[in-house]
Every structure is written in C-alpha cells, then in structure tokens.
Amino acid sequence: MVEQAGSDELRARAIAWHVRLQSDRATADDWAALTAWLDESEAHLAAFEAVETLAAELDAKADSIRAALAPPVLAPPVLAPPVLAPPVLGRARPDTRRIRWPAWTALAAACVAGLMIAPWAWNGWLGSPVTYRTAIGETRAITLADGSHIHLDGGSTLSVRLGWGQRRVALGEAQASFDVAKDPRRPFVIDAGDERIRVVGTEFNIRHYDASLVLSVRRGVVEVRSPGSGNAMVARLRKGDELRHQDGQAQATLTSVDPDAAFAWSTGRLICSDRPLGEIVSDLNHRYALPIQVSGPAAQRRFTGVLILGDQDALVRHLAGYMALSQERRPDAIILR
Amino acid sequence: MIVDDQQPDPVLTAYLERRPALIRYFSVRLRSVEAAEELVQDIYLKIARRPAEAIENPDAFLFRLGSNLMLDRIKRDRRAKRRIEAYGVIYGSGGEPAADEPAADDALAARQRLQTIVEAVKALPAPAQTAFRLHKLEGLSHAETAAAMGVSRSSVEKYLMACLKQIQDKVGRP
Known part of the structure; x- marks a missing residue:
C-alpha cells in the first residue's frame, strides 16, 4: 500500500520524529534512524518537510503568537518598594475589583473545562x-x-x-x-x-x-x-x-x-581602558545632574585611567587637564572641546 | 574571545566524526549529494567562526544548525524566485507594476493564518498549551520545560506533538 503524505498516521509519525529530534537528548543515532526513515519513501520526506516548515513558521511568528495569546498585562507600578513584594492586584482602585469578579468566574469555568491557561496561572508563572x-x-x-x-x-x-x-x-x-x-x-x-x-x-x-x-x-x-x-x-x-x-x-x-x-562604578570609580571620550561622558551624564557635552573630534579621543566619581568639578578638571581639553561652564552644561 | 589551545573544540571533533552522517542526512533532505556536501561545508564555516561557547550536545547542535541553514536557503531561493516572477510580469506583459512586498491580499491571508494558529493553540488542553508557550514561544529546552511544569520530558514531548498535530490540522499544509 502506498502511504499518503496527508494521512493521519503518517503525519503523526513525522511530528513524532520532529519533536524527538528537537529534544536535548537527541543523539547521532536518532538522526541516522530518521535518515533511514526519510529515505524509505517520498511520502515520508514530504510529511517531514511539512512539519519542519510549520515549526519554522511558528518560530518566525513566535512574537505575534505570544502577543495574541497573552492575557492583558497590568501596567507596572511606577515607583516600587525597595524590597520586592508583589503588589496586591486591584488594591488601589475598588472599581477594578468589581470588574474582575465576573471575569474571574468565567475564567474558573474555562479552567474546569480545561480549555485555556487561566491568566492567574500565567501571571503566577510570569x-x-x-x-x-x-x-x-x-x-x-x-x-x-x-x-x-x-x-x-x-x-x-x-x-x-x-x-x-x-x-x-x-x-x-x-x-x-x-x-x-x-x-x-x-x-x-x-x-x-x-x-x-x-x-x-x-x-x-x-x-x-x-x-x-x-x-x-x-x-x-x-x-x-x-x-x-x-x-x-x-x-x-x-x-x-x-x-x-x-x-x-x-x-x-x-x-x-x-x-x-565594569563593576567599578558601584564603588564610586570609573575604570577606563582605551575608551572613547564620548562613551565615557555618556556614562558620566547618568551620574551628574549637570550634563557634559563633548564637541565632535574630542568625542573620538580615547582615555585610559581611573576617574573618581566624586565631585563633578574635580572630575572634569582632572579629565580636561589630562586630555588637554578646554572646558566651558554654562548654566545648563559643561562643554569640553 | 577566549580560545583554549590545550583542548580540541568538542564541536569541531563532533563535526569531523559526524561529517559522513551529516552528508547522508542532508543528501536525503535536499535530494542531492552535491547540495548536501555544500551545506555540510557551510556548517563547518559556521562552527569555525562561532564565539567560544560550551555546547551540551554537539551532535544535536550540528544537525540542527544544518537544518536551519537549509531552511534559510529554501527561504532565500523562494524569495529570489518571487522576484524573478515579478520581473517577468514587468517585461512580459509590460506596464504591470511589480513589488517585492507581499500584495495586500497576501498580508490579509497572513493575518488570517496567524489568527487560525492562535485559535488552534487556544483550543489545546491547558498542559499542552503551557508546554507550547514555554518551549516554542519562550525558547526553553524540553528539559527546562519539563522542570518548570513538574512533568517528565516524555510528557513534554507528548504535549508538543499534540500541539503540532492540532495546528497542522487547522492550518493545513503550508
């Protein structure tokens, strides 16, 4: 009997091969066995190609599928306590709770029916x-x-x-x-x-x-x-x-x-090994309220040394002196050129 | 990049050992020994240039890398073919504009296809759906998915087979 590429039995076998070979345990022997199976008939090959193409399509569309599946995510709180404690859902707004209740029962029913992952389980997972x-x-x-x-x-x-x-x-x-x-x-x-x-x-x-x-x-x-x-x-x-x-x-x-x-910033130092000044200044501007600007060519010059992340004036003076740059202090920025 | 001269790269060792098996497999897949030899050579170029990293199962890695290269090549060929057909329209019938982007009804068809896939996944039983999300969407391995779900690896494989079956039933052949 000639097997049809579309037959359920053949499709199930092709899927089983595909999944088994995606496993972290798959061995070279498994691939040799698959090679032999595919070589048996064009129908085997066609069925396997169909599964592989579908799997590749799912990989390519993973982001869209995830977005379409995920339950609506609650907006993250803007300011959080310094020690992580999961915020109590809906605590701040009583109306949220009223909306949640019927949705909750519907979801529970859906769970009993085994049709979907309940969002609470998904949120628990995440x-x-x-x-x-x-x-x-x-x-x-x-x-x-x-x-x-x-x-x-x-x-x-x-x-x-x-x-x-x-x-x-x-x-x-x-x-x-x-x-x-x-x-x-x-x-x-x-x-x-x-x-x-x-x-x-x-x-x-x-x-x-x-x-x-x-x-x-x-x-x-x-x-x-x-x-x-x-x-x-x-x-x-x-x-x-x-x-x-x-x-x-x-x-x-x-x-x-x-x-x-790379960790030195956490102890108040910035260790630079042949880094462009532009990049160093971008680091510094996350630390000091008064931004530093470097004019074009100076941004490309490279610096090697340790900067102490204390007083900004002293730091800029040190850096400008070392690299022979002139500094101009404006009310809204320090310009290095 | 750190290269340890003392130890031979296990992936390279596996490659040399598995080269004949790789050529056999891809000869069947590509229906051509010549194309397989070329692809297996490309696998070598990829592994020779890759950053230093430990790979748990080098054999599986090589076959999967080859499969990805093969799928990439098929996709590229298909795109090239589409372009040639599009030019054929320009020069053949004269005046018909040709675009590299999919036509509007193609985009609609793609949206409908995505919707069908999503519906198929939603219709799966909860454990199969979880396995699909973790492995296929979040990129966890079979072992990690099994650990996260507290089930055996063979259960995870069973769930994933059920998923692919269901999706294939709904969307049909690509």
Whole structure:
C-alpha cells in the first residue's frame, strides 16, 4: 500500500520524529534512524518537510503568537518598594475589583473545562512586574525575594518579574550589576534591547545606554540569545568575557577584559581602558545632574585611567587637564572641546 | 574571545566524526549529494567562526544548525524566485507594476493564518498549551520545560506533538 503524505498516521509519525529530534537528548543515532526513515519513501520526506516548515513558521511568528495569546498585562507600578513584594492586584482602585469578579468566574469555568491557561496561572508563572527607577546621580541597591542583588546606577530603569517558572528582568536605559542567586529551576532572563541574556547563578554588569549593550561577567556563565532571530545563541560568556552589541545590528563582539573594571562604578570609580571620550561622558551624564557635552573630534579621543566619581568639578578638571581639553561652564552644561 | 589551545573544540571533533552522517542526512533532505556536501561545508564555516561557547550536545547542535541553514536557503531561493516572477510580469506583459512586498491580499491571508494558529493553540488542553508557550514561544529546552511544569520530558514531548498535530490540522499544509 502506498502511504499518503496527508494521512493521519503518517503525519503523526513525522511530528513524532520532529519533536524527538528537537529534544536535548537527541543523539547521532536518532538522526541516522530518521535518515533511514526519510529515505524509505517520498511520502515520508514530504510529511517531514511539512512539519519542519510549520515549526519554522511558528518560530518566525513566535512574537505575534505570544502577543495574541497573552492575557492583558497590568501596567507596572511606577515607583516600587525597595524590597520586592508583589503588589496586591486591584488594591488601589475598588472599581477594578468589581470588574474582575465576573471575569474571574468565567475564567474558573474555562479552567474546569480545561480549555485555556487561566491568566492567574500565567501571571503566577510570569510574576507581577515591579519597576525600579533611579534619578540621575542616585544609585540604588535592590534585594529581590529570591536572594538576588541588583545594584542600579543613576538614571536607570528596569522592571522585574519573579514568577514560579522564571525570573525575568526587562532592562530599559540602564546600567546595573547583578549578583544572581542560583536556582536552576527558575532561569534568570534579562531582555536588553534586542538581546536576551540568560543566567542561572552568577555575577555580571550590564550597561545599556543609547541602544548599545555592554555585558561583562565576573563569576559564572551567562548566555546571550537573540530573540529576533529564532532565539539563536549569540554567545556564552564566562568570567572575564565582555560582549558588546548595538541594537539592530547582526554582529556582537566578544573580548576578554578585567571584569572588575565594569563593576567599578558601584564603588564610586570609573575604570577606563582605551575608551572613547564620548562613551565615557555618556556614562558620566547618568551620574551628574549637570550634563557634559563633548564637541565632535574630542568625542573620538580615547582615555585610559581611573576617574573618581566624586565631585563633578574635580572630575572634569582632572579629565580636561589630562586630555588637554578646554572646558566651558554654562548654566545648563559643561562643554569640553 | 577566549580560545583554549590545550583542548580540541568538542564541536569541531563532533563535526569531523559526524561529517559522513551529516552528508547522508542532508543528501536525503535536499535530494542531492552535491547540495548536501555544500551545506555540510557551510556548517563547518559556521562552527569555525562561532564565539567560544560550551555546547551540551554537539551532535544535536550540528544537525540542527544544518537544518536551519537549509531552511534559510529554501527561504532565500523562494524569495529570489518571487522576484524573478515579478520581473517577468514587468517585461512580459509590460506596464504591470511589480513589488517585492507581499500584495495586500497576501498580508490579509497572513493575518488570517496567524489568527487560525492562535485559535488552534487556544483550543489545546491547558498542559499542552503551557508546554507550547514555554518551549516554542519562550525558547526553553524540553528539559527546562519539563522542570518548570513538574512533568517528565516524555510528557513534554507528548504535549508538543499534540500541539503540532492540532495546528497542522487547522492550518493545513503550508
């Protein structure tokens, strides 16, 4: 009998092959067995191609599917307590509770019918979002309920969700150092621009300013993926590795650095190793209320040395003197040229 | 980038060992030994240039990398073919404008197709839907999905098979 590519039996077998080979346990023998099965008939091959094409389509549309499936997410609170405590839903607005009640019963009924994931289960999985913000010049030490520590630099925003299944951080314009508590069952995932960073238990610093990401690892292993291209692995970083990436670009560069330098801001120092002045000033402007501007060519000049992040006048004087730049103080900015 | 000269790269070692198996597999997939050899060479170029990283299952990694390269190539060929057909319209019938973007009804069809997929996922039983979200949408591995759901890996695989079956039933063949 000739098998039809569309027959249920054949489709089920092709799907079983596809899923089994996506497993982390798949071996070369499994692929050899698949090769033999595909070689048996054109119908096998066609059925497998159909599954593979569908799976690739789902990967490509993952973001749209996720958006269409996810229940409406509550807006994150603007200012959060320094120690993470999930905010009580609907506490601030009594009318919210009245709206929620009938929806709740409908959802419970849907759960009994086993038709969908209840949003409470999904929110439990994701955790409620809590947003942390620092003003320019303000730094903040945050201890999360899982024992992880985040040190947030000035002028930074990040939001945290501690769920049952994962710990997730969305990094806005921010610099932060992380000391993540080990919990293999709950991966710690950070979204920064178009990269996704994933860790189990480790210490690292992230600088995400002006759509440019610098990630430096001091302890443990950090994995960087690119959700925009099928969640493909970009790199796996170990102690002393530093990854640089510009949002929207395909390439990232990986170098070996002194990991302590990236963390120095948290002890009031800025360690620069051959860095362009423009980039250094962008760091400084997250720390001091009075912005510094560097005129064109000066921004490209490179500086190596340690800056003490104390009094701004002393810092600028030191920097300008060292690099032979002139400084002009205006009421709204300091100009270096 | 850190390169350790003392240890041979396990992925490169696996590549050298699995090269014949890779060529056999992709010869069947591409229906051409020549195309398979070219693809397997491309796998080598990819792994030789990749950043230092530990890979848990190098064999699986190589076959999946090859599959991705193959799908990329198919997509590229299809786009090129569409462009040629579009030019054919310009020069053939004269005056018909040709665009590289999908036509308006294609965009509508794509939206409807997405809607069908979403409906199919919503109609799945809760555990299958959770497995689909975690593995397919959040990028967790089978093992991580199993740990997160507190079920065995084979249950996760069963759920994912049910999902693909359901979606394929609803959207039909691409």
